Amino acid sequence: MNAIEAQELTRDFGATRALDGLSFAVPRGQLFGLVGADGAGKTTAIRALAGLIALDGGRALVAGRDVASGGSLVRESLGLVPQQSSLYPDLSVAENLRFFARLFCLPKQDFRERSARLLGITRLEPFAGRRADALSGGMYKKLALACALLHRPEVLLLDEPTVGVDPVSRRELWALLHEFVAEGMTVLLSTPYMDEAERCHRVALVHEGRLLLEGEPGALLDDFARSPACRQTAPSFETLFLARLEQADRERERGDA
Amino acid sequence: MTSRQGRFLRRVAAMAAKEVLHIRRDPRTLYIALALPVIMLLLLGFGLSFDIERIPLVVADGDRSAASRELARAVFGSRDFAAVAGSDARAAQTELRRGQAMAALVIPAGFARELDAGRDSPVQLLVDGSDGNTARQIMGKIDAILRAHGGSRAGFADSPPLAVKVSTLWNPASRSALFMVPGVAAYLLAIAAVLLTALTIAAEWERGSMEQLFASPVGRLEIVLGKLLPYLALGMLQLLLVISLGTTVFDVPIHGSLPMIFVAGLLFLTGMLGQGLLVSVLARNQLVATQAGALSSLVPSLLLSGMLVPIENMPWILQALTVVVPARYLVHALRTLMLKGGGFQVIALDLLALLAFAVVILALATLRFKRRLA
Numbered sequence: 001m002n003a004i005e006a007q008e009l010t011r012d013f014g015a016t017r018a019l020d021g022l023s024f025a026v027p028r029g030q031l032f033g034l035v036g037a038d039g040a041g042k043t044t045a046i047r048a049l050a051g052l053i054a055l056d057g058g059r060a061l062v063a064g065r066d067v068a069s070g071g072s073l074v075r076e077s078l079g080l081v082p083q084q085s086s087l088y089p090d091l092s093v094a095e096n097l098r099f100f101a102r103l104f105c106l107p108k109q110d111f112r113e114r115s116a117r118l119l120g121i122t123r124l125e126p127f128a129g130r131r132a133d134a135l136s137g138g139m140y141k142k143l144a145l146a147c148a149l150l151h152r153p154e155v156l157l158l159d160e161p162t163v164g165v166d167p168v169s170r171r172e173l174w175a176l177l178h179e180f181v182a183e184g185m186t187v188l189l190s191t192p193y194m195d196e197a198e199r200c201h202r203v204a205l206v207h208e209g210r211l212l213l214e215g216e217p218g219a220l221l222d223d224f225a226r227s228p229a230c231r232q233t234a235p236s237f238e239t240l241f242l243a244r245l246e247q248a249d250r251e252r253e254r255g256d257a
Numbered sequence: 258m259t260s261r262q263g264r265f266l267r268r269v270a271a272m273a274a275k276e277v278l279h280i281r282r283d284p285r286t287l288y289i290a291l292a293l294p295v296i297m298l299l300l301l302g303f304g305l306s307f308d309i310e311r312i313p314l315v316v317a318d319g320d321r322s323a324a325s326r327e328l329a330r331a332v333f334g335s336r337d338f339a340a341v342a343g344s345d346a347r348a349a350q351t352e353l354r355r356g357q358a359m360a361a362l363v364i365p366a367g368f369a370r371e372l373d374a375g376r377d378s379p380v381q382l383l384v385d386g387s388d389g390n391t392a393r394q395i396m397g398k399i400d401a402i403l404r405a406h407g408g409s410r411a412g413f414a415d416s417p418p419l420a421v422k423v424s425t426l427w428n429p430a431s432r433s434a435l436f437m438v439p440g441v442a443a444y445l446l447a448i449a450a451v452l453l454t455a456l457t458i459a460a461e462w463e464r465g466s467m468e469q470l471f472a473s474p475v476g477r478l479e480i481v482l483g484k485l486l487p488y489l490a491l492g493m494l495q496l497l498l499v500i501s502l503g504t505t506v507f508d509v510p511i512h513g514s515l516p517m518i519f520v521a522g523l524l525f526l527t528g529m530l531g532q533g534l535l536v537s538v539l540a541r542n543q544l545v546a547t548q549a550g551a552l553s554s555l556v557p558s559l560l561l562s563g564m565l566v567p568i569e570n571m572p573w574i575l576q577a578l579t580v581v582v583p584a585r586y587l588v589h590a591l592r593t594l595m596l597k598g599g600g601f602q603v604i605a606l607d608l609l610a611l612l613a614f615a616v617v618i619l620a621l622a623t624l625r626f627k628r629r630l631a
Contacts, residue, residue, distance in 0.1 A: 047468075047630060050471075050472045051471075051472075051628075052468060052471050052472065052629065052630045053629055053630055054629055072474035072476070075472060075473060075474045076474050078472070079472075080468070080469065080472035082465065082468045082469060082472075084465040084468070085464065085465045085466075086465045086466055086468050086469040087466065087469070088275065088279070088464070088466055089464065090278070090279060090282045090283070091275070091278055095275075095278060099271060099274075099275050100469075100473065102267060102268070102270070102271030102274070103268055103271055103470075103473045103474065103475045104473065104474060105264045105267050105268070105474075144469075147469070
């Protein structure tokens with residue numbers, strides 16, 4: 001069964017079409033990567049799945065419920081780590097955690113156990129009393145992740161969690177995500193870094209609000225290596241995605257002509 | 258209590274507790290809430306006084322008789338006037354022109370003789386009319402003194418045919434403070450309340466935390482109430498401060514029900530905080546919210562509340578506008594409760610109007626608060 005389903009998602013911002021019939025599905029317990037350049041529509045797609053923006057067309061389902069009509073049941077089943085800062089800078093690490101736990105009405109004992117574990121695995125325990133605005137970029141992202149995971153969501157949405165994070169924190173973040181997925185959580189994340197695709201169970205390449213490519217990373221690379229478009233002996237995701245983006249641009253130009 | 262209601266209350270409490278942390282850590286909030294009203298009340302309470310005392314007055318005594326000196330003593334016997342040296346009418350006019358005196362009382366030669374003969378003995382009062390309000394007050398005070406003096410002496414012109422005893426109820430000394438402090442209190446509460454909440458939701462948008470809030474199960478009403486409650490408590494503290502200052506520094510009495518003053522204050526603050534929330538919901542930006550909040554609270558509560566200008570003296574269109582200005586009802590309620598006395602019965606309509614405004618504005622703020630980023 002799919003934990004996330006994006007069905008023909010369409011959204012316009014004025015004259016700009018941010019989502020153009022985007023469709024994909026994420027089975028339960030998988031780590032799904034939404035890859036694309038800046039402005040591809042990744043953030044809009046994640047916001048649509050989180051119910052933060054209204055859709056002009058299509059349907060988004062999370063944990064089997066329609067996001068548009070699911071209300072708080074949908075929100076209780078998902079955790080979100082937005083791209084931009086989303087925490088309270090004047091509140092400490094512990095206070096931010098306590099606030100979000102209270103929004104999800106977590107019992108006190110449950111909160112104590114959960115926050116202790118999350119502070120432990122994110123290595124934020126020594127900084128529990130530090131204000132959020134005094135954390136480094138990597139620590140801030142980990143705190144945002146911890147806040148989103150407190151209530152044990154079925155689905156975790158992360159919008160470019162590794163942008164602006166140093167390589168060590170980045171590696172730790174990926175390790176954490178794999179740990180949560182191993183526990184049964186479904187994770188969808190967006191990234192502009194093509195090389196991060198191989199860390200996902202499945203990836204989707206998004207361009208101008210449309211899906212260009214979707215599949216398991218290994219299978220995608222194998223297919224590409226056998227295709228005439230590949231001019232390298234050991235192709236990378238970067239070359240694969242760039243080749244597909246160029247092809248999409250050529251197709252659009254032909255269409256325009 | 259159902260688990261749904263329990264969750265509602267827990268989320269409201271979570272929002273309120275977070276807001277308390279923000280307030281404690283932001284000195285600006287505490288300044289707006291507590292220091293600003295105190296400073297403003299002291300400034301406005303003293304600065305907006307219409308009372309005039311020790312008016313510089315020159316007496317040009319052209320008669321130099323016992324009767325003329327008696328009249329001068331009667332004038333300076335009240336604390337309303339202070340003597341400025343002058344010899345004759347010409348010198349008195351010079352003092353007026355130089356601004357050393359605001360009024361001159363010219364007693365002509367032969368004043369005593371005419372009085373003794375039982376004839377009218379007019380004196381002349383010259384008043385600096387460049388400040389119309391002060392000029393009117395001087396004329397009123399001199400007229401009262403001359404009438405009183407003439408009554409005891411007999412022989413002044415224009416002695417009233419009937420003895421009218423005038424009693425000013427509730428503010429016998431006609432002190433401005435008694436009139437102004439309740440009005441200023443409403444004005445200050447309005448500004449501080451709107452400014453406090455105008456910033457709070459706009460700040461959530463600006464710092465990006467609204468995205469995280471919307472992704473959580475917290476509802477719009479829970480956010481609005483959670484943000485309202487701490488500021489309501491702060492606003493009640495403000496009201497207590499302002500009332501305490503009014504009674505101690507400005508000697509404003511409280512003849513009516515003190516609990517009713519706080520009930521009126523509570524309803525008024527709820528409405529004004531709701532107005533701030535509505536501004537914040539619409540603005541999504543702290544700078545715009547501050548400006549819109551200040552404008553939407555300052556102008557109506559200053560000019561359309563009856564604080565400075567009686568509502569009955571306004572053009573009909575402005576009178577109609579005052580109906581939707583909550584400060585109007587608080588000013589009336591505070592003046593009634595503090596100066597005239599009484600309780601619920603005398604301010605029931607004011608309370609009803611304040612309640613209606615609070616309910617409507619909070620409903621509007623909640624409805625306009627869309628759970629969408631775009």
